[in-house]
Amino acid sequence: MAEATVFASNPAKAAVAHAHQARSPMRWLVLAVLLALLVFTLFPFFIALLNAFKPGTDYVRGGPLSIPTYLQFDSIAKFWKDADYARKLFNSTLISVTVSVLAVGISLFNAYALGIGRVRGSTVILAILLLGTMVPQESIIYPIYWMAKTVGLYDTQLSVIIVTAVLHSAFGTYLLSSVMSTFPREILEAAEIDGATRWQTLTKVVIPIMTPTLMVLGTFFFIWTWNEFLIPVVMLVSNNNQTVAVAMGLTRGQNMSDPTLQAAAGLLGILPTVIFFLIFQRTLTRGVVAGAVK
């Protein structure tokens, strides 16, 4: 089953092997490097947190790193109200969840055909799909706008869902196909001998084994869609349809930006993904190490 995972299992194995070694200066060095990386990663969060609750007068006096003289919650409240944040949160969640389910579904079916099934020219199809993921969004946004306008989907969330799901599933198909092409043939043959149809092989054999991988893929799709900016900003005209990422633009004017409001928006913007990640991090790690333990 080692092959049925998304990520290489070597680093995990190495980590396990390392744990059995005696304490060495190397370990401390690794720890120090990891700690430094941790501080580096957490620093933006810290800045957002520090400035989101800092009064504007403190900011203009001391800048981003100063310690606030008192805490104010106006920035958070103001951004919540001005951006109609509850609504944006709902929109983003709806779009991201739908895209993530849809894109995983499409990727799975495509990859089942391309990776396990025998499709003539599957390499060419994969190469084309990969090209699809590499094309810059800016270059396809105008045709997408025209298509959406022609079919009456401009300014609807459905347009964003369809476009984003298709774009993500191009990458998902590529990834899952390469994983499935190494799917143990013995298992598939055993299923065939037992008289399983193709549909049964997919639902009873492939999906259960692939579940951790699919979960990881779904989580990534969710986070990518959540952070998506260009497609929603172009496709969703009305404020009521917009997403969190687009609403963040409220803090940046033509010539001016409001740093404390920006920090508040940043904090509110990343919080949902952090919460989502915390909930799903068990499935994520399981997906990553699923193959390593066996």
Added chain:
Amino acid sequence: MTSLSKVALVAGASLMLLGSPAFAQDKTFNIWWYEGADSAQGITWTKALEELKANHPDVTVNFEQKTFDQLQQSGSMILNSAEAPDVLEYNKGNATAGLVASQGLLTNLDDAYTAEGWDKVLNEGQLVLSRYNELGIYGSGPIWGISTYGEYVSAFYNIDAFEKAGVKVPATLEELTAAFDTFKAQGVTPLALGGASTSGQHLLASLAYTKADDTWVQNYQGLKAPLDGAPYLFAAQTLTDWLAKGYITKDSTGMNDDDASLQFTSGKSPMYVSGTWNLGNFSANIKDFKWGQFVIPTPKYSVGSTGNLWIIPKGSKNPELAKEFISLLLSTKYQTEQANNGGVSFAADPAGVTNPVGANASAVFAQIAAKQGLGFYPDWPVPGYYDVLNQKDTGLLQGTLSPEQFVDEIKTVYDDAQASQ
């Protein structure tokens, strides 16, 4: 049901039937802008919209606070769809308002300009950015948008620090340099500058305008002739001189405007050259010292322009209401209101303005506009010139470009654009 009430019902129903074609039924007026809710414009426009609402109780007013980003990214796509509002704020200039005007997406405002009496408030100088020709170039052609406020670049200064150092507000460039010297002698870096950002090129242009006459500015902004580099050479030499004498810190090379303005607001540097868009932030947040503005002394031209435009999309369902709203914004009442909120008004009633910041800013703008001295922004003539100027400006401050090389490099880009138009 009694027969009487039946009659009443029928009568009522037929009245409603009769009434509906005569009265506008369930009208919705869609309006967008992206100025911040706390800015002078945002506050004033909200109040004016309230009045419009009160004047038309039968109309549902639907306002959406947009973002600059959104209209920058997809403005022409929105205007070319049924989703466009009835009236909206739009960025002035060739690449934005000019583009959508040339694409035929806007309502022509030539007739409204006189019919609504806007000509009594605005002069031709304040209409330069309202007119776009068939190529979308500003300065001539029909009126496609109306601006209701102004903006200009000036030096913000720390009044307390000036008093403490015994420095008077400079009226000439020599006095400005002398003021720098006094501060420097006292161990203070006098000028905060965002060398990698807008304020860097605005200072450079302000210095160039000290050596610019009408022909130069018109040629420069109109892309009419190859660049005459002399004013820019003077500006570049002055800037390197200031850097060498320590009037500007070496750090300003890589500094952006947010950090540079922080140098000023925290009291570290007593002067900062930037636009009137800072007024809101400074008024609200500077509590430690008194501050004021003075215009960089130039013979005529200052960096500045009229503000963003109100445009009426071609498909607007309520163009009359849209015009009424623009008229409200240009009325003395809301012009005064705007100045009182710290904004730069065209036609405020001086007696009614109690906010010193708005009163001063409006007065300064009036002076510049009266002598036709709006020199616009240095990046306007050439597409992408904003980044070119920032990049070369940084090179100049870093010392990798001499003033002569600086002028050569920006001249090459300018002349290429000029030749290929």
